[in-house]
Amino acid sequence: MMRNNITELLKGVEVEWKTLGEVAKITIGEFIHQNNQAESAKYPVYNGGISPTGYYNNFNNRGHKIIVSARGANAGFVNRISKPYWAGNSCYSIGIKDYYKLNWIFVYYFLKENEKNLIGSQQKGSIPSVSKKQMEKFQIPIPPLYVQTEIARILDTFTALTAELITELTAELAARKKQYNYYRDKLLTFKKDDEVEWKPLGEILHRTKGTKITASKMKEIHKNNAPLKIFAGGKTFALVNFEDIPEKDINQEPSIIVKSRGIIEFEYYDKPFSHKNEMWSYHSQNEQINIKYVYYFLKTKELYFQNIGSKMQMPQIATPDTDKFIIPIPSYKIQNRIVKILDKFDALTNSITESLPREIELRQKQYEYYRNLLLDFPKVQES
Incomplete structure (x- = not known):
């Protein structure tokens, strides 16, 4: 039409x-x-x-x-x-x-x-x-001027509608994230009379080292679709083959990766991986500890660790900062229930996060298509 x-x-x-x-x-x-x-x-x-x-x-x-x-x-x-x-x-x-x-x-x-x-x-x-x-x-x-004016009106309308849609989608994402954080924090807040144990992280989880590798080496050995992921700071990583790094440096257990420098944060990963040796990771060897429950709890405390790191010239934390950190340990049944609920919320939030850029790109392409259609005037061929 x-x-x-x-x-x-x-x-x-x-x-x-x-x-x-x-x-x-x-x-x-x-x-x-x-x-x-x-x-x-x-x-x-x-x-x-x-x-x-x-x-x-x-x-x-x-x-x-x-x-x-x-x-x-x-x-x-x-x-x-x-x-x-x-x-x-x-x-x-x-x-x-x-x-x-x-x-x-x-x-x-x-x-x-x-x-x-x-x-x-x-x-x-x-x-x-x-x-x-x-x-x-x-x-x-x-x-003719009336054509120019109508083209300007149509494109102004498209521009406004596209901007409005992007604003609405962004607001929806922010609302979902806020809702997710609210329920996560509520699920992971325990009172004194709750039946939980409080233990240092280093006592309940096993800490592992990374691999000695430089950023340039990671870039050199990176191969798209390779099976092993090597984590660095922030969102940086490399995909490599198993033979590219020492076997002793490969972690096969579902783990919490501690990104200890720059942007201090925690990441959960359940496939084979390694990471740079200035970072460390934790996995569980205790059948009564759900590693993902611990991960979700640590995510609520990222600001605490970021504040510790901010005291350094280069923001960073050390292994004692996490090893000695006290966390609540409810029963294994409650841990699993919390993980199940938060996994569902996490999947919903990630779904919206992934669909937002696609929807924005689709609308932008639609807008550019009609703009091109409206402004595609044939040039008169010179004789």
Whole structure:
């Protein structure tokens, strides 16, 4: 239906092509020192990046302009500004010469659709840049004004709907995570009169060392789909074959991995693995201890360990910090019940977490498809 409406809108429409320099005035901004900018100031300052670099108490453009990053890693990035702003010396401002013939939002969407071409036209050098001359030569289609206005309206609607959906999905994910954390903390909070034992972690679990390996070596031996996972700090890991590291360094037991440096956190893993030797892991050799119950309890205490680590120049904890940490041990039956409940919550939260990026990507592709459809004007062949 939407495609039919677009086809009808563009049916028989005559399109004139002109250079951007013919229909718009392109100006470069003025340098303003970072020391003169403040978060409390009124007007955003745009330079070569995607977001404002700061705020200033004055403006040099009244708004209703298209801006393009002139230099830097984001040279060629297209944005639009409706309100007054300060354009820095790495920011082009594009103002339409005749608003009775050209809708500035239509021009913005056309440039955004062709942003890759602008980025691709970067002058190569120590700092990527797009010249004013390149900008001025850029070809712009000019259909009748009513067509431009309708295209701008449709794309504004799509943009708003896409943003609204992303906001709703993100809020849903945050709500689910908050709900999960609430029930997890409630399940793992024990009162004095509860029938639980309190024991140091080092007494109930067996601690294991990792393997001596460098980050460069991990990168060198990494093979997609290899069966053995080697953990490093944060989200870094390598997949390797069993023969790539000493057999004594391979752990076959379901374990809690202690990421002890940088971002201090715990991870549960139940397949063969190893980890860098500055980290350590725990597994259970006691049939009355459910290792995953201990993992869930430690996840509620990550902030405690992060606070210990923050006292160091490089955030880190040591083995005594975890070995001596006291945890509650309810009956094995209660441990299993808690794990069963939290596994279900965890699966639900992960499902939403995984589906959110896919849904956002789908909506973005749908939006880009219709934007391309609306802005795909045939160029007149030169005779």
